[in-house]
Amino acid sequence: MVGSVCVGKAQNDGTFRGTLLPDTAVSRWSVGVFGGITSNHHVIDVLYATDMKYTDLGGYSAGATVSCHPKGWLSLRADVAMVQKNYRMDRDNRYLPFVYTESSNTYLSLPVTAVLSLGRTFRVCGVVGGYVGYWLSGRREGQSLSVTYLTTGNQDDTFFDEEYVFNDVRDNRFDAGIVFGAALRCTVAKKLDLSAELRWYYGLTDVQKNYQQNLNPRYNTTRTLQFGVSYWL
Amino acid sequence: MKRLFFAIWVVALLFTSCRKEAMELVDPDRHYCYDYVSQFETVWTGIDQGYLFWERDTVDWDAVYERMLPVFQGFDARGSATDAELTEAYQSMVRGLLDHHMYVQIKNLKTGHAIYADPAWDEVPYRDYYHYTPFDQQVALLSSMEGVSNYKEGGSAFPCYFALFPGNNGKKIAYLRFRSFNVSSMVNYLSADDLAPLRSFYGSGIVDGVTNGWAGSDNVEAVIIDVRGNGGGQLTDLKPVVASLSHADIDLGYSRTKEGLGRLDYSAWTPFRIERPDNYLRWDRKVVVLTDVNSVSCSEITALMVQSMSNGTVIGERTYGATCPLISGGHDMLYSGVFGDYDRYGYYVYTSNFDVVDKEYKSLEGIGVTPDIECLLDFNALQNGHDNQLERALEFVRTGK
Numbered sequence: 001m002v003g004s005v006c007v008g009k010a011q012n013d014g015t016f017r018g019t020l021l022p023d024t025a026v027s028r029w030s031v032g033v034f035g036g037i038t039s040n041h042h043v044i045d046v047l048y049a050t051d052m053k054y055t056d057l058g059g060y061s062a063g064a065t066v067s068c069h070p071k072g073w074l075s076l077r078a079d080v081a082m083v084q085k086n087y088r089m090d091r092d093n094r095y096l097p098f099v100y101t102e103s104s105n106t107y108l109s110l111p112v113t114a115v116l117s118l119g120r121t122f123r124v125c126g127v128v129g130g131y132v133g134y135w136l137s138g139r140r141e142g143q144s145l146s147v148t149y150l151t152t153g154n155q156d157d158t159f160f161d162e163e164y165v166f167n168d169v170r171d172n173r174f175d176a177g178i179v180f181g182a183a184l185r186c187t188v189a190k191k192l193d194l195s196a197e198l199r200w201y202y203g204l205t206d207v208q209k210n211y212q213q214n215l216n217p218r219y220n221t222t223r224t225l226q227f228g229v230s231y232w233l
Numbered sequence: 234m235k236r237l238f239f240a241i242w243v244v245a246l247l248f249t250s251c252r253k254e255a256m257e258l259v260d261p262d263r264h265y266c267y268d269y270v271s272q273f274e275t276v277w278t279g280i281d282q283g284y285l286f287w288e289r290d291t292v293d294w295d296a297v298y299e300r301m302l303p304v305f306q307g308f309d310a311r312g313s314a315t316d317a318e319l320t321e322a323y324q325s326m327v328r329g330l331l332d333h334h335m336y337v338q339i340k341n342l343k344t345g346h347a348i349y350a351d352p353a354w355d356e357v358p359y360r361d362y363y364h365y366t367p368f369d370q371q372v373a374l375l376s377s378m379e380g381v382s383n384y385k386e387g388g389s390a391f392p393c394y395f396a397l398f399p400g401n402n403g404k405k406i407a408y409l410r411f412r413s414f415n416v417s418s419m420v421n422y423l424s425a426d427d428l429a430p431l432r433s434f435y436g437s438g439i440v441d442g443v444t445n446g447w448a449g450s451d452n453v454e455a456v457i458i459d460v461r462g463n464g465g466g467q468l469t470d471l472k473p474v475v476a477s478l479s480h481a482d483i484d485l486g487y488s489r490t491k492e493g494l495g496r497l498d499y500s501a502w503t504p505f506r507i508e509r510p511d512n513y514l515r516w517d518r519k520v521v522v523l524t525d526v527n528s529v530s531c532s533e534i535t536a537l538m539v540q541s542m543s544n545g546t547v548i549g550e551r552t553y554g555a556t557c558p559l560i561s562g563g564h565d566m567l568y569s570g571v572f573g574d575y576d577r578y579g580y581y582v583y584t585s586n587f588d589v590v591d592k593e594y595k596s597l598e599g600i601g602v603t604p605d606i607e608c609l610l611d612f613n614a615l616q617n618g619h620d621n622q623l624e625r626a627l628e629f630v631r632t633g634k
Binding site: 043046049052089095126128130140144145146150151158167177204208211212213214216 | 255471488566
């Protein structure tokens with residue numbers, strides 16, 4: 001994780017000494033960038049539609065971060081990130097073996113987290129916080145049962161690959177939830193840290209608006225593995 | 234501070250329980266109902282989840298539930314409902330829905346009788362040009378019309394009619410009429426006599442052979458397909474019966490179906506294209522479709538197909554408005570469309586499971602296909618031995634106007 005470094009800076013003698021504290025109003029700051037991969041789990045109870053199989057799909061995440069380090073073991077971090085929350089739906093139906101949809105969804109996420117760090121030059125960190133976000137764009141690709149197929153038996157016209165057009169009645173583009181994770185980071189130069197972080201975005205907002213009485217909720221749970229670099233100011 | 238950090242963790246973990254639970258829903262395709270309320274709720278739920286037009290429909294379906302539930306609770310409270318009361322209740326429930334294929338069939342738990350409700354009943358009969366289709370009267374005139382030749386009619390297994398009318402310069406106008414689109418499924422079971430009209434029109438290989446009948450001969454300058462009073466049928470007919478008259482594939486627009494149980498869970502739009510068969514009629518002459526208010530479903534798609542041909546013209550009346558097709562047993566496959574089983578569960582709902590729009594994403598469901606040349610049926614002329622709509626179609630072929 002980037003920018004979640006602990007207090008102060010690593011000393012040449014291997015000790016890790018807190019030098020700047022909140023009550024001095026001169027907490028240290030760091031900034032950084034990160035990028036990595038995502039794996040999203042689309043949470044939906046298919047109810048009696050048991051042949052609809054949802055599976056996780058990969059994507060990417062990338063962003064920038066700023067951290068404030070008021071204590072040696074605690075930092076507060078704010079990110080701005082692009083996070084993909086992708087998933088796939090297959091129809092496990094003998095009449096529709098070819099039907100599937102891959103949904104690629106890109107979110108702008110703004111997580112704010114508290115980071116607890118243990119260790120010195122090489123540090124283990126725990127991360128917890130919340131995020132808000134916005135569903136920026138989507139894309140759908142796959143095969144669908146079409147009238148053409150039923151009429152002619154020809155599958156050529158069953159394929160689609162298109163930008164997703166949001167439905168203002170159905171789609172809830174506001175996204176919020178909790179975020180938690182763990183990170184490893186180490187100081188590799190005087191003002192430079194490298195990090196690796198495993199993070200979960202646990203969505204608490206339904207991806208649909210409450211537009212009908214019998215609404216079956218859908219959520220996203222997104223894991224990210226991201227690598228970053230941060231610079232101490 | 235450490236306590237604060239761990240407090241944040243605890244609060245975060247507590248938040249994980251904030252997701253809403255999934256609904257508990259019965260499968261409306263197969264649900265035993267023992268009272269009027271459960272019948273109503275099952276039918277309401279099936280339409281709620283499987284109805285195809287919620288994105289365009291103006292009916293407030295949640296409000297329908299709130300409005301109608303007390304009615305059915307009242308039936309249960311007194312232990313009965315008359316057939317008329319039940320019909321009115323379900324007609325009120327579906328009133329205003331766009332789907333002109335839809336009908337609801339319910340077994341009255343008290344009387345054991347079937348009652349029906351149909352949203353199109355509240356619309357189609359109130360059109361100022363609405364009429365029943367005098368099918369038998371119209372076909373009875375065919376064989377005696379001026380200049381007619383080669384008249385053939387099929388048997389009761391597949392009522393079908395063929396005739397040749399005089400065209401220009403000694404050429405002929407081939408005419409074909411049938412009650413429903415079941416050619417593909419029936420062609421192998423029909424007798425030679427039943428097949429005679431079809432073979433006269435298309436040749437011996439209406440489905441999979443070579444079309445070399447009258448319509449393909451040099452002596453024919455135009456064809457008229459008459460779908461007045463034709464209630465539709467199988468989509469598989471569209472390729473051999475209609476697209477075979479085109480010299481190119483027919484691109485009608487787009488179709489989509491449902492992809493989930495939410496009202497607005499739709500699949501992507503995919504092209505609605507009817508391929509021209511290999512054995513198409515290699516010609517480029519006039520193709521006319523004759524429609525009336527009772528041309529439904531496949532008949533309407535036929536009109537759309539011919540309207541999209543450069544050599545095609547639709548003559549007659551605006552059609553019924555059931556332009557979005559369906560497949561039987563669709564609910565198991567698409568979680569939309571037909572659901573229920575009247576004999577087993579006491580309810581059955583017939584409804585579309587493909588939304589179809591044209592190339593500009595405009596839907597004709599509930600509206601119908603507007604003819605290029607409007608010609609309303611004249612019953613007085615019919616009584617006097619004239620089918621004014623067919624005569625108008627012949628006039629168009631002969632004069633180009």
